[in-house]
Amino acid sequence: MNLVERYIAAVQRELPEKKRDEIGRELKANILDELDAIKSEQSQLTDQEIARVLKKLGHPREVAHQFVPPSPFIHTAYMGLYKNTLGLVLGLLFVLQVFSSAMAWTSHDTFSIFRFMLSVLQGFLEQGYFAFTAITITYWLMSRQQKQPTLACSKSWQPTELPAVGPAWQHIKLHDIFMNLASYIFFLVVIWSPHSMLFSAQALAAFYWATPVILLGMVASVWQLRTRLWSQKSLFLNAVVNVLLGGIALYTARLNPLLLHQAEAASGLFSVAQLERSATVFLVVVGLLMFFEGLRDGKRARVLT
Amino acid sequence: MTAAQLDKIRLELRRGVLVLAVLSSLQQPHYGYSLRQQLQAKGIDIDEGTLYPLVRRLADQGLLESEWRHAEGRERRYYQLSAHGHTLLAPLIEEWQGLNSALTDVLSETMGQQTTPNVS
Numbered sequence: 001m002n003l004v005e006r007y008i009a010a011v012q013r014e015l016p017e018k019k020r021d022e023i024g025r026e027l028k029a030n031i032l033d034e035l036d037a038i039k040s041e042q043s044q045l046t047d048q049e050i051a052r053v054l055k056k057l058g059h060p061r062e063v064a065h066q067f068v069p070p071s072p073f074i075h076t077a078y079m080g081l082y083k084n085t086l087g088l089v090l091g092l093l094f095v096l097q098v099f100s101s102a103m104a105w106t107s108h109d110t111f112s113i114f115r116f117m118l119s120v121l122q123g124f125l126e127q128g129y130f131a132f133t134a135i136t137i138t139y140w141l142m143s144r145q146q147k148q149p150t151l152a153c154s155k156s157w158q159p160t161e162l163p164a165v166g167p168a169w170q171h172i173k174l175h176d177i178f179m180n181l182a183s184y185i186f187f188l189v190v191i192w193s194p195h196s197m198l199f200s201a202q203a204l205a206a207f208y209w210a211t212p213v214i215l216l217g218m219v220a221s222v223w224q225l226r227t228r229l230w231s232q233k234s235l236f237l238n239a240v241v242n243v244l245l246g247g248i249a250l251y252t253a254r255l256n257p258l259l260l261h262q263a264e265a266a267s268g269l270f271s272v273a274q275l276e277r278s279a280t281v282f283l284v285v286v287g288l289l290m291f292f293e294g295l296r297d298g299k300r301a302r303v304l305t
Numbered sequence: 306m307t308a309a310q311l312d313k314i315r316l317e318l319r320r321g322v323l324v325l326a327v328l329s330s331l332q333q334p335h336y337g338y339s340l341r342q343q344l345q346a347k348g349i350d351i352d353e354g355t356l357y358p359l360v361r362r363l364a365d366q367g368l369l370e371s372e373w374r375h376a377e378g379r380e381r382r383y384y385q386l387s388a389h390g391h392t393l394l395a396p397l398i399e400e401w402q403g404l405n406s407a408l409t410d411v412l413s414e415t416m417g418q419q420t421t422p423n424v425s
Contacts, residue, residue, distance in 0.1 A: 023361070025380075025382075026337070026357070026361070026382050027357065029336070029337070029379070029380055029381050029382060030336075030337040030338055030353065030357050032379065033336070033337065033338030033339075033381070034338060034353065037338070056352070056353065056354075057352075057353050057354045058352070058354035062354065063354050063358070066354060066355065066357075066358035066359075067357075067358040067361055067362075
């Protein structure tokens with residue numbers, strides 16, 4: 001009988017505490033019934049017989065999982081959103097850390113690529129741990145609050161309300177929404193962070209004009225999480241946001257000076273002229289990309305008419 | 306098809322049917338082992354590791370009620386269909402009979418096609 005006790009204890013170890021006693025008691029009663037039946041056919045019950053019965057019942061962990069199936073830490077309905085949130089936040093933290101480490105790196109008299117990589121890794125891990133934990137706990141709490149998360153899938157949906165079959169691009173991928181959100185947050189951080197003090201007053205003034213446009217873009221992206229389908233209005237709004245941001249980027253690119261002369265103090269590796277040229281090229285590329293996306297969205301909006 | 310695939314499909318096929326068999330059998334009170342014996346006597350062989358947790362899950366859902374009884378120096382937990390379980394059993398049986406009848410037709414056609422000799 002020692003084997004039975006050991007088996008029950010092994011099952012109980014895998015169970016939640018509040019269910020251990022009851023399930024253990026019931027399982028023991030069932031096993032003893034099985035053993036009684038064998039005993040009535042044979043004169044004595046050997047340990048081998050008991051072991052065979054327990055083996056047939058299944059591994060203690062398997063049996064415990066049958067009694068109390070493990071529930072996922074994060075509900076499957078939230079998994080897509082959870083992964084994208086993690087991707088957005090961790091990706092953003094990484095890019096910002098590279099940006100911040102690069103600023104520190106260029107201002108050193110002696111620079112080493114190893115120290116730069118170490119600084120990126122160290123900074124990213126410090127913030128990444130916190131972000132990962134905070135996001136995971138948030139989604140865990142959301143998963144625990146509702147047993148059947150509905151997200152945007154309302155039970156009162158009607159097939160007749162489904163949108164007409166449109167071109168493939170009309171469906172907005174979750175990944176694209178999060179990429180847009182990440183880009184907007186990145187620009188906001190760059191504009192409003194202490195590093196922005198490297199930009200000239202004219203450049204900063206132009207960047208501040210971009211802030212309401214970026215916020216408008218963020219609101220539109222959050223709204224897209226709900227609809228996940230381009231409409232003529234949302235495409236038009238997106239086109240306006242992209243064209244405005246592209247215009248601001250190109251306008252800022254032609255400013256001279258783009259960077260403060262004090263930036264020279266922070267330029268151990270590159271000259272101010274080189275930094276100016278790099279910033280100009282970056283802004284021109286961003287501006288052209290925004291214009292391209294704006295024109296594309298405008299054309300798509302016309303297709304949907 | 307591999308043996309693992311066959312096992313998986315068999316398991317899925319049996320899962321719903323076993324619930325119906327257990328609910329139907331528990332119109333009379335049974336403890337775990339006696340329920341298994343009854344199902345086995347009627348040709349439904351089910352592992353202890355599957356049956357006992359299944360009965361408990363059905364009880365957790367309110368379809369069964371249970372009580373501990375002591376006899377011959379032993380204790381046993383007896384399960385019986387609850388009022389809620391009774392309400393659900395009739396439509397479930399009806400559903401099963403409808404499915405079974407339709408499936409018999411579908412399968413007899415398939416079996417007929419398989420046994421027809423190929424003359425081409």
